[in-house]
Amino acid sequence: MTAGLKIKEQVSLAPMTTFRVGGSARYFAEVENESELSEALDFAEAQGLPIFILGGGSNILVSDAGFNGLVIRIAMKGISLMDVPGREDTALVTARAGEDWDEFVEWCVANELAGLECLSGIPGLVGGTPIQNVGAYGQEVSETIVSVRVLDLEDRLVKDIAGSECGFAYRSSIFNTTAKDRYVVLAVTYELRKGGKPAIAYPDLIRVFRDFDPSLAEMRSAVCSIRASKGMMAKQGGADSHSAGSFFKNPVVARDEFEEIERRAALLAVAGEGSPVPHFDVPGGGVKIPAAWLIEKSGFAKGYLKGNAGLSNLHTLALTNRGGASADEVLCLKKEIVERVEELFGVRLVQEPALIGFD
Ligand SMILES: Cc1cc2nc3c(=O)[nH]c(=O)nc-3n(C[C@H](O)[C@H](O)[C@H](O)COP(=O)(O)OP(=O)(O)OC[C@H]3O[C@@H](n4cnc5c(N)ncnc54)[C@H](O)[C@@H]3O)c2cc1C
Structure with missing residues (x-):
């Protein structure tokens, strides 16, 4: 010992x-x-x-x-705040990896620091946020991370990796791809806007704030209530929250693949006239399709059960433990969904959570 x-x-x-x-x-x-x-x-x-x-x-x-x-x-704790030399309007906030993420966001909002407010209500710790470039409601941590302090397991040295070197993309970074398992994140530094306005990029939020400019606290509260209605809120109770959040990433496909999906949807008559396949153009190329839509149109409704695992009653993308589920049951459900979506739409869904202890 x-x-x-x-x-x-x-x-x-x-x-x-x-x-x-x-x-x-x-x-x-x-x-x-x-x-x-x-x-x-x-x-x-x-x-x-x-x-x-x-x-x-x-x-x-x-x-x-x-x-x-x-x-x-x-379990390393601590938050520190530094002014940026020559920049009155921003502050550098460093949080150690063991800080609770949602409590940290709450602290930033209470201190009128803008840049993380749409990421309210996400479970986990600060150190987990660069790993998959945590994002929600039109905001991603890549927009504010200036550096990540790590212990490099190859040479046991502490290093600072600039945000621009982290290879951030949709739900990905060097930490879950090219340098997977190489670094232990010790702390993350975010550059936040002092007294800044909240970001309102997501349709649900644009609707809520149609008539007035929200404060950071109002934005946080709106995001938390939308998340709670989907069972996606940190520390929310109940079987619908016994999940890893969204189990699948939203697939990003090339334009011709998207056209093929549209063609298949029309043949299956699942999209229907006047209701095309929902999608978003991704800057730099590619088309992002909501995985939840593909899953629903493949015949899996909210609440679908397979043994003790099932889809959340509140959110199609969350695979949940309905009580006493084994990891095998969860993976069985995953397999059924992946195979059916691929068979119908030709898209292979990719999972978000890391698998531990599977050989
Ligand atoms: C209800 C719910 C809602 C969610 N909503 C969202 C969402 O809106 N957007 C989103 O992006 N994610 C979401 N998630 C997923 C998850 O909360 C985030 O990815 C979170 O950042 C994971 O952090 P964690 O500390 O829990 O990491 P863990 O689950 O403990 O670990 C995840 C991976 O990161 C690695 N890791 C964790 N900490 C470190 C560290 N300090 N150094 C090196 N590696 C580390 C682990 O080894 C593992 O590979 C949701 C999850 C749930 C359950």
Whole structure:
């Protein structure tokens, strides 16, 4: 065992995830600072164990067999604020990776710092936000992240990676693609607008704020109530929230593939006259199609059940644990949906959450 750090054995992971699914970690440690992180890594290295970095557990599915290695839960706390030299209108806010994301957003809104307000109500920790470039309601963290402080597991050095080097794209970054599992995020610095106006880019929000300019607090509150109505709110109770949020990414396809989807939809008579396949043109090329539409038109309605797993009653994109679901049941449901959507529309849906402990 290590000097100061407590390393536990056979710790159940399900309660540490929003899915509430999965087995145990063979070893588990919670680290509050960099020296504890270092101790944990030394332990894993000495025992020849794989590691898994756990944040708020809101974007993972743990296997029924659990994880045969060391799970390191990030619990480093602290927020600091700095002015930007020569810029009166913005501030640099650095949050350590273990800060609760939604509490951090609430703090920014209360301090009249604009740039994260539409990301209210998302579960998880600050350190998880650069991993898939968290986004919602017309805002993504890539718009405000100026740097990510990491521990590089290749050479064990602490480094600052500029936002422009993070390879941010829709639900992706170097952290979940080219440099997957290479870095532990220690802290994230966001550049926020002092006294700035909230972003109103999303149709639901444009509707709510048709007649007046909202404050940041009004925007936060509108986003939270829309999220709650879909069972997508941080710390919301009930089986509809036992999920990893949206299980699938919205597919981005080339124009000719989109035309093929339109053709298939017309043949299936699912889009219908006057109601074309919903889509958004993506800057730089490509067409984004709502995965929820593809799933619904493939015959899966909200509340669809398969064993103890099922679609949320409030949101088609959320695969949920209806009570006692196994990871296998969730994956069985996923497989059925992926295969049916591909068969009907020729699009293969890609999942968002990371899978832990599956060989
Ligand atoms: C109800 C609900 C609603 C959601 N809504 C949205 C949404 O609107 N938009 C959106 O983008 N996402 C959404 N999500 C997904 C999820 O909340 C976010 O992706 C969140 O940022 C994940 O953070 P986490 O701390 O929970 O990460 P975890 O689930 O613990 O981990 C996810 C991945 O990130 C890695 N990771 C986490 N922390 C670190 C770290 N410090 N260093 C290195 N790697 C790390 C893990 O190893 C894992 O691979 C939702 C989830 C739920 C349950």
